[in-house]
Amino acid sequence: MHELSIVADLFTIIEERAKQARASRVTKVRVMVGELSGVVPELFRSAFHSYKKGTIADRARLEMKIVKIKFKCQNCGREITAKNFRDESFSYSCPFCRSKDMELISGRDLYLERLEIETAGQ
Amino acid sequence: MSMRKSKKEVLVLEDILGSNKKIANSIKKKLEENGILAVNLLSAPGSGKTALLERIGLKLNENYRIGVIEGDVETERDAERIRKLGLPAWQITTHGACHLEARMLARVFDRIPADLDFLFIENVGNLVCPASFDLGEGLRFVLLSIPEGDDKPKKYPEAFITSQVLVLTKCDLLPYLTFDLDKVIKEALEINPKLKVFRTSAVTGEGTEELCTFLKLELEKRRIRNA
Numbered sequence: 001m002h003e004l005s006i007v008a009d010l011f012t013i014i015e016e017r018a019k020q021a022r023a024s025r026v027t028k029v030r031v032m033v034g035e036l037s038g039v040v041p042e043l044f045r046s047a048f049h050s051y052k053k054g055t056i057a058d059r060a061r062l063e064m065k066i067v068k069i070k071f072k073c074q075n076c077g078r079e080i081t082a083k084n085f086r087d088e089s090f091s092y093s094c095p096f097c098r099s100k101d102m103e104l105i106s107g108r109d110l111y112l113e114r115l116e117i118e119t120a121g122q
Numbered sequence: 123m124s125m126r127k128s129k130k131e132v133l134v135l136e137d138i139l140g141s142n143k144k145i146a147n148s149i150k151k152k153l154e155e156n157g158i159l160a161v162n163l164l165s166a167p168g169s170g171k172t173a174l175l176e177r178i179g180l181k182l183n184e185n186y187r188i189g190v191i192e193g194d195v196e197t198e199r200d201a202e203r204i205r206k207l208g209l210p211a212w213q214i215t216t217h218g219a220c221h222l223e224a225r226m227l228a229r230v231f232d233r234i235p236a237d238l239d240f241l242f243i244e245n246v247g248n249l250v251c252p253a254s255f256d257l258g259e260g261l262r263f264v265l266l267s268i269p270e271g272d273d274k275p276k277k278y279p280e281a282f283i284t285s286q287v288l289v290l291t292k293c294d295l296l297p298y299l300t301f302d303l304d305k306v307i308k309e310a311l312e313i314n315p316k317l318k319v320f321r322t323s324a325v326t327g328e329g330t331e332e333l334c335t336f337l338k339l340e341l342e343k344r345r346i347r348n349a
Binding site: 002009012017021023024031036038039091092100102104110111116117118119 | 126127128129130131132133134135136137138139140141142219220221223250251253254255276279280283311312313314315
């Protein structure tokens with residue numbers, strides 16, 4: 001359960017960006033969570049909503065985009081999205097040429113993608 | 123004139139763990155400049171990280187300078203075990219946190235002598251969370267002890283995928299437990315074919331010579347590469 005310390009880092013970025021954009025409030029936070037980032041979306045969500053109290057994002061909604069695990073086969077060059085990574089049957093090999101020489105190209109990502117903010121204008 | 127609110131979207135695209143990665147990268151740079159090989163050890167509590175370090179620490183200490191950073195939730199116990207052997211150790215207590223982060227490492231990093239050869243970082247006992255945090259290490263070891271059972275790699279894939287080395291510990295217990303060694307190695311290699319596997323026992327010393335030889339070669343390789 002390390003989601004809370006990640007959420008604390010997330011809020012440092014949110015506060016900084018909101019200030020830069022002269023936001024009076026952050027209304028939506030959209031993050032990209034890789035399947036291999038080690039973050040459990042459910043726990044991340046509850047950590048987010050308990051942490052947001054008293055911050056500029058205290059009424060913000062959280063949107064999470066799950067980023068699939070992708071490999072590039074170093075033998076045949078094809079890119080493969082791992083659909084069954086959490087399954088027992090998962091095997092780390094290229095479904096086209098059976099090579100095990102695959103490089104992870106996405107899935108470890110953990111990004112703050114965008115914010116929706118309110119500004120108090122004239 | 124009345125104030126009116128307007129809504130807009132701001133594109134950010136910033137790595138949430140960026141602040142950890144930044145510190146990890148500066149640690150990595152310092153380690154490389156000084157030719158120190160840092161090894162981050164991940165495993166469940168009680169799988170024998172400290173016992174393995176006691177064994178290989180003493181062996182490597184014959185010809186190399188080594189240091190150990192101990193990560194635990196509370197107490198100095200592990201650091202004291204290492205110091206008893208005459209090896210320098212620095213304890214980081216996380217007071218509740220389930221993993222080490224680069225910024226915690228940075229707190230003790232200035233006290234680490236620049237002329238070390240190996241720096242072992244024993245992470246908090248936990249096979250889940252530490253996998254997400256880069257500490258700037260050169261190598262990551264995942265340890266799996268025989269009593270934990272042979273079904274772990276696919277249950278805790280992140281730790282096995284992000285490591286370069288799998289160390290099977292307490293192998294002296296194999297005759298007494300139902301543990302399918304071939305199956306666990308096969309399963310680990312299915313999710314990470316590049317893993318290098320060592321069978322060890324801190325009690326009998328099995329496999330520890332091979333592990334030290336591997337570490338020495340890795341150190342030399344890196345020094346040549348960074349020269």
